[in-house]
Amino acid sequence: MELPTESVLLRIFIGESDRHGHLPLHEAIVLKARETHLAGATVLRGAMGFGRASRIHTSKVLALSTDLPVIIEIVDREEKINAFLPVLDGMMGGGLVTIEKARIIHYRTPPVP
Numbered sequence: 001m002e003l004p005t006e007s008v009l010l011r012i013f014i015g016e017s018d019r020h021g022h023l024p025l026h027e028a029i030v031l032k033a034r035e036t037h038l039a040g041a042t043v044l045r046g047a048m049g050f051g052r053a054s055r056i057h058t059s060k061v062l063a064l065s066t067d068l069p070v071i072i073e074i075v076d077r078e079e080k081i082n083a084f085l086p087v088l089d090g091m092m093g094g095g096l097v098t099i100e101k102a103r104i105i106h107y108r109t110p111p112v113p
Contacts, residue, residue, distance in 0.1 A: 002107075003039055003076065009102040010081045012072040012088070014095040016045065026070045028091060036084055039076040039107065046071065051096070075102050 012029060020028035026043045033041045046069030050056050074081065081099065088097065 003104045005104050007039075007075055007102050007104050008078045008081050009100050010074040010076075010084070011098045011100070012074075012092075012095060013051070013097075014070050014072070014092070015051075015067040016070045017067040018070075018093070018095065020091045025091065026072055029072050029088065032087060032091065033074055033084065036080075036087065038074055038080060038084060041072060041074045044071040044073070045069075052094075075104070 014025050016024065016026070018025035023031075030041045030043060048056070049069035051069075074084075076084075085097075
């Protein structure tokens, strides 16, 4: 798959305890992104953060949170990301979604030894 130099980055901010059906929401989103043939997705677990309610979520041992921040990043063509947004909207109850322009430097598979 070739990505154009000018693509977009979809960034989804949720909590790790968020769910979609029987799956963690981040897992359900990545599986749906794969099913819809988006270029790729990465899930990042945050060490600390807060959202709309201003409640701190942290991984510190003395204040262990059961709902750490999770960020899902997906880069693809703008039209494919835009087509994915209604699907995403139906999966999310809360959270934050952003889109920004991304310049692709390279997107390739490593050579087979």
